[in-house]
Amino acid sequence: MSNYVELFHRLDALLVKNRHFWQFMPFAERGFVWHQNLPFCQWLMALDDNQLQLLGDDIHALTAALMPWIEDAEVLTQLATEIQPLARTKTFIPQGFDSGIPGRKWQQIIAFNEVLPALGLPWLEWCAGKGYLGRVLAISHQQPVTSLEWQQQLCIDGEQAAKQLQLNINFVHADAFSADSDEAIVTNQHAVALHACGDLHVSLLERVVAKKVAAVSISPCCYHLIRQSHYQPMSAVAKTSTLVLSKHDLRLPLQETVTAGNRVKQLRFVEVSFRLGFDLLQRELSQTDIYLSVPNVQKALLTQGFKAFCQWAAARRGVQLPENIDFDEWQRQGEKRFRITERMELVRQLFRRPLEIWLALDRACFLEEQGYDVMIGSFCDKPITPRNLLIHAERRDRMHL
Numbered sequence: 001m002s003n004y005v006e007l008f009h010r011l012d013a014l015l016v017k018n019r020h021f022w023q024f025m026p027f028a029e030r031g032f033v034w035h036q037n038l039p040f041c042q043w044l045m046a047l048d049d050n051q052l053q054l055l056g057d058d059i060h061a062l063t064a065a066l067m068p069w070i071e072d073a074e075v076l077t078q079l080a081t082e083i084q085p086l087a088r089t090k091t092f093i094p095q096g097f098d099s100g101i102p103g104r105k106w107q108q109i110i111a112f113n114e115v116l117p118a119l120g121l122p123w124l125e126w127c128a129g130k131g132y133l134g135r136v137l138a139i140s141h142q143q144p145v146t147s148l149e150w151q152q153q154l155c156i157d158g159e160q161a162a163k164q165l166q167l168n169i170n171f172v173h174a175d176a177f178s179a180d181s182d183e184a185i186v187t188n189q190h191a192v193a194l195h196a197c198g199d200l201h202v203s204l205l206e207r208v209v210a211k212k213v214a215a216v217s218i219s220p221c222c223y224h225l226i227r228q229s230h231y232q233p234m235s236a237v238a239k240t241s242t243l244v245l246s247k248h249d250l251r252l253p254l255q256e257t258v259t260a261g262n263r264v265k266q267l268r269f270v271e272v273s274f275r276l277g278f279d280l281l282q283r284e285l286s287q288t289d290i291y292l293s294v295p296n297v298q299k300a301l302l303t304q305g306f307k308a309f310c311q312w313a314a315a316r317r318g319v320q321l322p323e324n325i326d327f328d329e330w331q332r333q334g335e336k337r338f339r340i341t342e343r344m345e346l347v348r349q350l351f352r353r354p355l356e357i358w359l360a361l362d363r364a365c366f367l368e369e370q371g372y373d374v375m376i377g378s379f380c381d382k383p384i385t386p387r388n389l390l391i392h393a394e395r396r397d398r399m400h401l
């Protein structure tokens, strides 16, 4: 059994066993889903906003705080640390290559490039955008690059920049899902995808395997952007898991706690508590216990108060509001529910990285099953991008091609 299969099994067992702590939609619940565990709920409610922020920002503090309540908290966090930073090889990039590239994106690209082994192969850059990564690959490896991108303007801009820098980059304007894009994938190639969303990188991996491409390196993101209603495991090992992941579950790996300023926090509190209060009211009126979503709201409406918000939301969703509603009481209940929802989201944070690694391991195991040697690691620190996992795979029979 490969190390990754073993790690997958260990994580899978813990995610399944603890699914009541993370696999639900906090905003759709009336109250704590763990209401039978009253001391746990009381402890969560006693956390003030400051503590909430501190725990949300520090997985080790969160793990320690949750250990009395979740017996697997420590082992989950420890398993996630088995995925280690990848070794970087410092590469010189001439001045001017970063022109027009936002600072953090540039740092991601440099880091991504520096962890890739030099295999002396032509490159395929999948879902390339303007081909920022392709430029760095072209100059540091002196190999031709094919950059495939769907938005024509990005191809035009990318082509122009490559020409100015005198780089051997060929842009292919194509839909990554189309049969046309298949032509860009060839066996003697190193395919890369930096932050290609959900099915876009899944489809690359499937085609890479089908064409026995020599090497592939991806940093996945937006796992929830899939065409099916639920996650479709790729590897034989993940197909045996009992986890069924909805799009909401697949968003968890992307849900970092945001460090926002007081004004933004206050605005969020008003909007979300209004929505949760209105939802409680509509459940009461319709005598159902089903969450009713409300469309995006103009922020100006929020300044008119909860009653105005409910009237607007009721009109949008066809809810009849009787005369005698105690809006202050429903607003108060919405605010209480907001505090509960935030605390349930905090607990789910413990499972964020383990679930992301579970998803990365599914891809890694799939590649191993299909004849590749695989390595997973982080290619940069979290502040540069929280989507910092990289999966690198090389065909075992590459030497004999």
Ligand SMILES: C[S@@+](CC[C@H](N)C(=O)[O-])C[C@H]1O[C@@H](n2cnc3c(N)ncnc32)[C@H](O)[C@@H]1O
Binding pocket: 105, 126, 127, 128, 129, 130, 132, 133, 148, 149, 150, 151, 154, 174, 175, 176, 177, 193, 194, 195, 196, 197, 200
């Ligand atoms: C998150 S961006 C990443 C861009 C680039 N790799 C980077 O990291 O800067 C995803 C890119 O995928 C492109 N894209 C989206 N759907 C696509 C499709 N069906 N075929 C090809 N490219 C697509 C988008 O236009 C966008 O440029």
